[in-house]
Amino acid sequence: MRALVLGGTGQTGTLVARGLGERGVAVRTASRSAQAGDHAVFDWERGETHEAALRDVEAVFLVAPATAGDPAQVMVPFIERAVSMGVRSFVLLSSSAIEEGTPGMGAVHAALRARAPGWTVLRPSWFMQNFFQPRHHLAQGLARNGQMLTATGQGRVGLIDVADIAAVAVETLLAPVNQAPVLTGPEALSYDEVAAILSEVTGRRLEHRAVSVDEARASMMSAGIPEAYASLLAGMEASIARGSEDRTTDSVLRITGRRPRSFREVASRITKTRDAGLAQSGHQGE
Template identity: 35%
Template sequence: MSNDVTHSGSTHGTGGNADVVLVLGATGKTGRRVLARLRLRGTPARPASRSSPTRFDWSDPGGWDAALRGATAVYVVPPSVPGPVHEFAARAEAAGVRHLVLLSGHGADRWGDSAFGLDMRSAEDAVRRSGLEWTILRASNFNQNFDEDVFHAPLLAGGLALPAGPVPEPFVDLEDVADVAAAVLAEPDRHAGRTYELTGPRALTFPEAVELISRASGRPLTYTRVSPDAYTAALVAEGLGEEDARHVAEMFVMMERQDISDTADGVTAVLGRAPRTFEEYVVRAAAAGAWRQRP
């Protein structure tokens, strides 16, 4: 067994061997949070990423079997292209994995013919068609996109310009997503065959979100609605590849024309409590200096 597995004193299954959770994307936004929670629970976990001792790269199937060896459950953050999860699921079954927990997107079955999210829909199809038990976690846009990801730099510069209009988004806190994923991975049999829609407790528009951030941070921040083409061009100018930029812009087109602004009870169903509010997130991030102007 790989020496980067965190052990607990408890054992599950047969032969006295502890079940091991393989955490893909272990250095990413959700993976690192899930890994920490599993370790705190005492659930043996093996982190895997391109920079972990257990290396995992979606573009290098030659390394998948070594990462899967001895794992009984896998937290799957799918690649940005459709297809690889089908082969991965087959490899996982052959390696003795019993359960896959997949991160997907809120309302994925209602995205219609949108070009956005083909990767996530392909991954959902793969786990459902596999011979393994599975659980799908469909998360809405993360609160932390405003301080850890694509929206952060524009806010530091004073404003956010996106193709989002009056249709609200039920932003979800990454801490809730990680809490749900860790709970499911710790007791996968309880959640087999379930799809959980993970959202915050209410939906709000991007202008409303920026206003809350402005108030909590004490900075005058602006929101401007731009066309998808203008947003794509801006992302490319910032260094994002054109295909990736178009994919991000297409998300906003899909959000504006599809009915996925509803909230859902997935967080409560798994954890028995209400999801964190966007205001709680904003206060936390502002207190940590997330939007403080740099000298």
């Protein structure tokens, strides 16, 4: 079996490719730049790159193009081509906030149900790694002044580890469930609780400041997020404040056979790894 992992150099795709390889699956990664190994140069907007990426492939991990206004316009034709070339299993990385049939990714979800022989749409909650990625506006705020500003209020989120998402992706690429499981961690946390855990784990005083939707949007824009996307994210934060993400599911356990990792566990692991790397760099530089 050969699987194509789109976004194969991203944080989720890298873990999916590694997990498939550990299960004895031949993996072809794909991205816009050339890489070593079985790798396809792939561009959603350039249909001529699609056939080579799909050749001799039986399963595809789908990640939406980052720049497309409507991902369905390029993803649905790709899915149709993939089916015609013999792909039997698809896994789409979507979001817990996106319902089937809604514009964009919801339309891709509907197309998979209608056209794919075997399919799974992963609907993860918000990523735990957002608080640690240097380019993410929340991580930037924490690094700059020890604060993260959101419009989430006291709303809770079932934050999930990217590694748990990847583990579900691997299992469902091998055995499609023809469902759209919502993926969460083991507990729903408010951003105040997230800040408290991060403070304990890092030894720094870190805070969450609840602000209005307008203030949250302005903060995101000051971090370089385009206005339209900042408006979307701020609106999603307001939805969290109203309780839209205050839930946990058993999907990770049911599909992978192991419990999802807690935020404290993931934060401790990332912090220890980062501190060890900094210590090693300091030692090597002496």
